[in-house]
Amino acid sequence: MEGQGRIFTEVDPDLLRGCFRSKSKKLTNKVTSVKEAVQIHLHDGDYLAVGGFGGVRIPTALLHEIVRQGRKGLGFAGHPATHDCEILAAGKCFDRCDAAYIIGLEARGIPKMTRKYFESGAVECTEWTNAALSWRLRAAAMGVSFIPARSMLGTDTELHSAAKEIICPFTGKKYLALPALFPDVAIIHVHEADINGNCHIRGILVSDQDLARASKRVIISAERLVPIDFFRDDQEKTTIPYYLVDAVVEVPFGSYPGNMPYEYYSDEEHLQEWLTAEESPETYQAFLDKYLFGIRDFDAYLELCGGTHRMSQLRDLEYLRKPEGEGAD
């Protein structure tokens, strides 16, 4: 069997080597604004990958900005993509997608208008699994064009992937060769970053270390900026080293309404409001006008959603400071 799907990104590691070679390894100030970071580093038609886990540690501020700037024709790595997918679908930003997990919001349900966007034929999908996309990023991080794996074999997921069957020269066993995934741009939200782009992530890493290595350009949003000594004093903090990073923006609560581990829990009420709004085109448009298109920037969004009072509640929830079920009022 050979996957019939399309590979949306460049696979040749030699082209990527040339690209990575041209990145400066200088320690320089890469701090910019959300607006400029998106303007400068993400272009129509680029292939975009988003850090975090759909509704956990996602770079919401950057995602909103991408929609507001009207980026179109993006490729998108649907590697657990939940609320991030919902945001980009609201802007109809992408037209092709590596689909491992898309559309859904896990146990919360499936947003109908987002699903319609996929069902409409506007998005060309190639199927993968969570492991397959993780390993495709790892192959890229290793600077090779493929990596062998044992998922997907024998299924329609394989048939609609772009993987190819190969034989191990040592054991004669069948494997799937997964093509390396080198995104044009990665956007990743982190706990701390310095001005040079060194980053610290707490909690689950998902695939973000390999994602930062695999991507041609990396935009970081951080809960807070810290001095470089934060990393030089304790190298265990360096989840992503500066030389992989192109732009840094400081956005407190930048993952809201997602869950930022050790910072704030997800705003389930707001996510539910969005999900409910997707029940009809009218309520959907009204919701998006209010919360996404009709506002200036991410700060305005946070204000609209309850501002510091709400953020404090979500922090209480994160730290289990109130009996469960009472914190979200």
Next chain:
Amino acid sequence: MEGQGRIFTEVDPDLLRGCFRSKSKKLTNKVTSVKEAVQIHLHDGDYLAVGGFGGVRIPTALLHEIVRQGRKGLGFAGHPATHDCEILAAGKCFDRCDAAYIIGLEARGIPKMTRKYFESGAVECTEWTNAALSWRLRAAAMGVSFIPARSMLGTDTELHSAAKEIICPFTGKKYLALPALFPDVAIIHVHEADINGNCHIRGILVSDQDLARASKRVIISAERLVPIDFFRDDQEKTTIPYYLVDAVVEVPFGSYPGNMPYEYYSDEEHLQEWLTAEESPETYQAFLDKYLFGIRDFDAYLELCGGTHRMSQLRDLEYLRKPEGEGAD
């Protein structure tokens, strides 16, 4: 070209899956003695891999015990192997070796009797590179039998490796398929461990995370035992999770005369004494009788080498507390 060297370990991931399946995932007390850990978990003929970087964060106490217990016929991963190689060669413990870096002590020189052991024909070697052995361990950690790489191509290193050339099905480019390396036993020295085997390593990791994942059995020596809450309080500390580990021993200064980052610097005088002793068979035998064969255990070795006074000096050196060049008196 196809590598003419021999693969010393099982490559079939399905056999290994069966082996890993049988490991208990219980949190149980795995603390034992150096002596018992080696007796129970390392057998003649096993393939052994050593954590750390030759003279940095090596499990010296375990290495000495292997020699004193007279283990023979081991396979050995020479993945930067310097002083660890020197110790095992002193016991003529291994007869086959995956050679990436062997014999030498980096800038310190080459121990002559260790070299003679290799030149004598007593050790069958297969050639690799540091990256190749790292990637072979990663392939094993991924549960696959091979991984593609671009080192060694076109060289005698390739010719005397056991790698095979393959073609990428996406780009048509040539790669070397490296066979996965699943050691029978890994011995790794760490900064902190709990009784269950959770481990914390500070500083460079070399390949030790993949090594712990790739090995059928894992013996940990730790500078100190800590409660499990050390890890539950801060999951960033968990370099190696407990379910990979079979035995834990607490050995303060367990990497001496190697360098244990953040703990103590290498004892260059002692390493030099050993190196000089290797100049002739007579001085070599006398040295080994004194420091290795003729003593009871690792505590006795530390005493013989200057005990707590010397360890304090090495700690001062590590922390640069004295002007360089004055600390080693």
Next chain:
Amino acid sequence: MAYDDPLKARKAKYNGMELLVCVASRYLEDGASVSVGTGVPVAAAMLAQKLYAPNLLVIFEAGGIAPLLPTMPISVGDSRTTHRAIQATSMTEVMDTLSRGLVDYCFLGGAQIDLYGNLNSTQVGTDYRKPKVRFPGSGGANDFGSLAWRTMVVTPQSARRFVPKVDFLTTPGYLDGPGSRERAGLPPGAGPYKVITNLAVLGYHPESKRMMVESIHPGVTLEEVRVNTGFELLVKDPLGTTDPPSEDELRVLREEVDPLKLVIGREAK
């Protein structure tokens, strides 16, 4: 996904969700590892830890390893999944661990399941470019179904869901039957194990690999199970009756595992 209203005879004692959780929990033995999603699986794993398997290693695919779960997570990646955990690692490492054979059990679901335990979580309709309904896709399901030793499916049972052939084979069960997993290149010895529904516990015939009723829940008839299955079901001989939730199970489930009824209260919605 709303679970259909299940049994008739046990209204006063326990509801369908409680039954699912209790039955599922009994399959998890001490010292094993289990990858769980949100909902019934995590409740089952928590219940097992409290009753039978204190050393059950709970793994979340996003990276949470062996947490002390304070409450039900909403996402398999949310911060509850690493609450006082042993490790907060990467999805890549979890998938490596799975591939190496260290994951004993996994729980999966799907819009359709066929007689060989193949699962569809990708789409309704067989035209890939024009699905009637698109679902999220594999996520990690195909990975776990391919590489975990024992796949457990917890799902409501209906003829619409239990189909002769899935529209899209997202996650491998026994594929086309005996030997076909091995022919496809999947690791030997792994695959479908149990299907736990609102009506019955089903397993697979050791030779034919076809789905087989092993026990039916109290108050359910075999005919009901058959009517709610879109293919011919094998029946174990003798056919058992599922042990209903014990008082101990229910007490721990209600008081300690899910006091807010996030999972076991779902039916009431």
Next chain:
Amino acid sequence: MAYDDPLKARKAKYNGMELLVCVASRYLEDGASVSVGTGVPVAAAMLAQKLYAPNLLVIFEAGGIAPLLPTMPISVGDSRTTHRAIQATSMTEVMDTLSRGLVDYCFLGGAQIDLYGNLNSTQVGTDYRKPKVRFPGSGGANDFGSLAWRTMVVTPQSARRFVPKVDFLTTPGYLDGPGSRERAGLPPGAGPYKVITNLAVLGYHPESKRMMVESIHPGVTLEEVRVNTGFELLVKDPLGTTDPPSEDELRVLREEVDPLKLVIGREAK
């Protein structure tokens, strides 16, 4: 490895090791990355950082990334290599980074080098099973020689070391000449760059890929270079003379980089 006594005319001013370090340092530009070993390479990188390339990214293959080196490391993995570093990572990650094309320069050595820059650090003698002398082997040398953009070799020069054909080709230079790296499957555009010896700076002819003298050190004659080379050397036209170490270079090298003369004092031993 002891460096042969080099030049004649500069005894009062600088020694051979100082010359090697100063000349090597000049090839490292700001914003580039360099993988260094112990000895001359690390001294050259430190000197470059202090004089020309404050943002030179220094990488140690064992995992140390961008340290503020307090003194010379003894091992490429010792704790000096992570002193106030940006990162203490794994060898695997460094090798990945190398493979992705992020390492601009590397420094290598060897017991033998041939006219195409191929290096031998494995053995003397051509019988692999019975070497006359066994050396440590590749270590990371083959990896860097294969995958770093520019390989620098710093070595003493003698006819015994500069041979027509290496006994064992550990690390690729240009292999058999033009196009052979590419035919072997190595990434295009990478490979041998400069050879810096006690006598001269050598490069490679852009078409033939053969070693070529680019400049000879002050007080050295071309004849001396030829006598100390076991194969026919190409000579750049016009042949340059290496700029001797400047006062600035020497001062910073002696006072700041290597005050204990761990590297630059080695000749005196």
